[in-house]
Amino acid sequence: MAAYPWTAETWPIASAMIHRRNALGDGRTVQDQSAEEWAVALGEVRAAGFHHVDPTDSWIRLADLEPARVDEFMAVARSLGLGVPAISTARRSVIDPVEGDAYLAYGHRLIDTAARIGATAVSFGFFGPLSPEQQRALWFWTVPGVVNPDEPATWAKAVERIRELGRHGAELGIEVALEMYEDTYLGTAESAVRFCTEVDLPNVKLNCDIGNLVRLHRPVEHPQAMMEKLAPFAGYWHAKNYLRLEDSSTGVVMSSPAPMESGVINYREAVRLALSHGFRSAFLLEHYGGDGLSVCAANQQYLRRILSTALATSR
Incomplete structure (x- = not known):
């Protein structure tokens, strides 16, 4: 097995930017902000203790900025000590x-942008826009959203388009990670593994964001059972956790966001399992509700403790 590229202290663990929105209160978007305004948001991430950030495109679409503006953004990030x-x-x-078709073209621009800024992975998914009902809900995942069609032709189209992005990524040294999400072709461990296997490119991996599944108010596979299937395919990893309550007598299921060490996903075992199968990618930390950035900061320390133990015992 290849040596680990990082130590527990240097393993890239990025903060997501889901705690901020693209649309601003003054009618502008983050796309329009000045470097000084970007520095405020990124400085907040650095002050929380992060050395890495994922400029999640729900916050800023780097691929839709002019190259000079992308360079300006990265200059701000680097001045604050943040890598991407x-x-x-x-x-x-x-x-x-x-x-x-437009999103496929955008995906290619995103891969080019990732290479331009020195990033090594791009995460894609098949989940659609939030419906008005989801936007009104306290937790959007409690309301049904877009469902990928159960059609062989659409599945084949998805495979071919991800294969196309994967080949582009391979040319530039970029990993393509496919995000787990309910009611999509990546909505169960079995389906995600089948999909990734059909794409059949070494740089196309699975973003094992099983937090997107355990939060659902419906029956789901046990997290450990999911990870046993997913671990050999694990790539850039969105990590978060949830409390989950199940009443077997009524079938009622409820969930709520939780710190990584407190939820139903055992990340100590999940990370150890992924590492044993060759996981060598970055992490992204997410948390919905309240002061998500501070929860993610605490989660980073927990994850580094897990990595320290796992790396020491696997040498």
């Missing part, structure tokens, strides 16, 4: 029935 190991894209599915 990867970029995540959300709700821009390459099989969207209306915008799929």
Whole structure:
């Protein structure tokens, strides 16, 4: 097995930017902000203790900025001591029935942008835009969203388009990570493994964000059982956790975001399992509700403790 590229202290663990939105209160978007304004948001991340950030495209679409503005953004990040190991894209599915072609082109621009800034991975998914009902809900995952069609032709189209992005990524040394998400072709461990296997490219891996599944108010596979299937395919990893309560007498299921060490996913075992199968990618930390950035900061320390033990015992 290849040596680990980092220590527990240097392993890239990025903060997501889901605690901030692209739209601003004054009618502008983050795309329009000055370098000084970007520095405020990024400085907050650095002050929380992070050395890495994922400029998640729900916050800023780097691929839609002019190259000079991308360079300006990166200059701000580097001046604050922040690296960008990867970029995540959300709700821009390459099989969207209306915008799929445009999102495929965007995906290619995103891969080019990742290479330009020195990132090594891009995360893609097949989940669609939030419905008005989801936007009104306290937790959007409690309301049904977009469902990928149970059609062989659409599945094949998804495989071919991800294969196309994967080949582009391989040319530039970029990993393509596919995000787990309910009611998509990556909505169960079995389906995600089948999909990744059909794409059949070494740089196309699975973003094992099983937090997106354990939060659902419906029956789901046990997290450990999911990870046993996913670990050999694990790549850039969105990590978060949830409390989950199940009443077997009524079938009622409830969930709530939780710190990584407190939720139903045993990340100590999940990380150890992934490492044993060759996981060598960055992490991204997410948390919904309250002061998500501070929860992620605490989660970073927990994850580094896990890595310290796992790396020491696996040498």
